[in-house]
Amino acid sequence: MFGCIVAGRLVQTNLVQVDQLKYAFVLEHGQQINYVVVFMTGAAALPAGSAASVYFQLPPSPDWQFLGYVSNEKPSAVFKVTKAMKSLADGTLGAPDVSANLGISIESVAQVQQQVALKESIAGPAGAFSSPNDVVKLAKRMLDHLSNYVLSFARKVPGPYAPAPIESIPVDAFTKWTQSFEAKIQRDPNWWKD
Numbered sequence: 001m002f003g004c005i006v007a008g009r010l011v012q013t014n015l016v017q018v019d020q021l022k023y024a025f026v027l028e029h030g031q032q033i034n035y036v037v038v039f040m041t042g043a044a045a046l047p048a049g050s051a052a053s054v055y056f057q058l059p060p061s062p063d064w065q066f067l068g069y070v071s072n073e074k075p076s077a078v079f080k081v082t083k084a085m086k087s088l089a090d091g092t093l094g095a096p097d098v099s100a101n102l103g104i105s106i107e108s109v110a111q112v113q114q115q116v117a118l119k120e121s122i123a124g125p126a127g128a129f130s131s132p133n134d135v136v137k138l139a140k141r142m143l144d145h146l147s148n149y150v151l152s153f154a155r156k157v158p159g160p161y162a163p164a165p166i167e168s169i170p171v172d173a174f175t176k177w178t179q180s181f182e183a184k185i186q187r188d189p190n191w192w193k194d
Contacts, residue, residue, distance in 0.1 A: 001044050002052065002070075002104055007035040021106040030058050030100025036067075038104070039076035046072050051112040055103035056081050064103055066119055069112045134193075141192040142181070149177045 003013045004025050015023050027033060038054050046052060051071035055064040056079075067079040081100075153173040156165035184191060 001041060003039050003041050004102055005037040005039075006033050007037075013041070015104075018103075023104040025102040025104075027100040027102055030098050032097075033081050033100060035078055035080055036102060037076060037078050038070055038102070040070055040072075042075075046106060049109055050106050051109050053105045053107050053112050053115055054079060055105065057101040057103065059098050059100075064101075066115050068119075069116070071109070071112075138192045145181065145184075146177055149180060150174060 002015055002023060003011055004027075005011050006027055012025055012027075015025060018024050027036070036056075038052075040046075040052075051069045053069050054067045054077070056067050057064045067081065068077050070077050150169050150173045153176075154167045154169050157168045159166040
């Protein structure tokens with residue numbers, strides 16, 4: 001009914017049924033996982049009015065992190081699990097290699113929508129900062145972008161009090177950078193996260 005692919009690995013179809021409406025995949029080398037694709041194989045459709053919630057668990061934590069869902073209308077999805085792994089690991093990222101668990105639970109669409117709404121309320125709007133490190137990363141990327149852009153306008157000009165020419169940047173370079181930067185953000189609000 002379901003399959004999964006961990007980025008860089010072969011397709012897994014070794015799904016284990018753990019309850020009437022719950023399934024699991026064991027994912028080896030769990031701490032090395034960044035992305036996982038979950039898909040419906042097409043062998044059977046989900047019951048009307050239901051969807052399949054996808055969860056991630058990294059031992060030794062007993063907690064399962066909701067990643068998202070697949071459904072008859074959305075039969076596959078790609079999930080980034082590094083954030084889920086960090087929130088579940090709590091200092092165990094340096095621990096010996098462990099297998100992660102990918103859980104799939106068939107639930108009503110209403111239950112899945114509640115999970116999605118809860119996840120979005122915790123994560124904030126798209127592009128929001130998830131940690132103070134994100135603020136630092138954005139600031140650094142933004143300043144690097146500014147520096148590279150305006151320095152491309154630098155020209156050597158004779159200085160009135162300097163024995164040699166000095167480098168000068170026209171003031172309108174900053175205006176042009178602002179326009180360029182705003183356009184970049186419009187195209188891809190998350191450009192700084194890569």
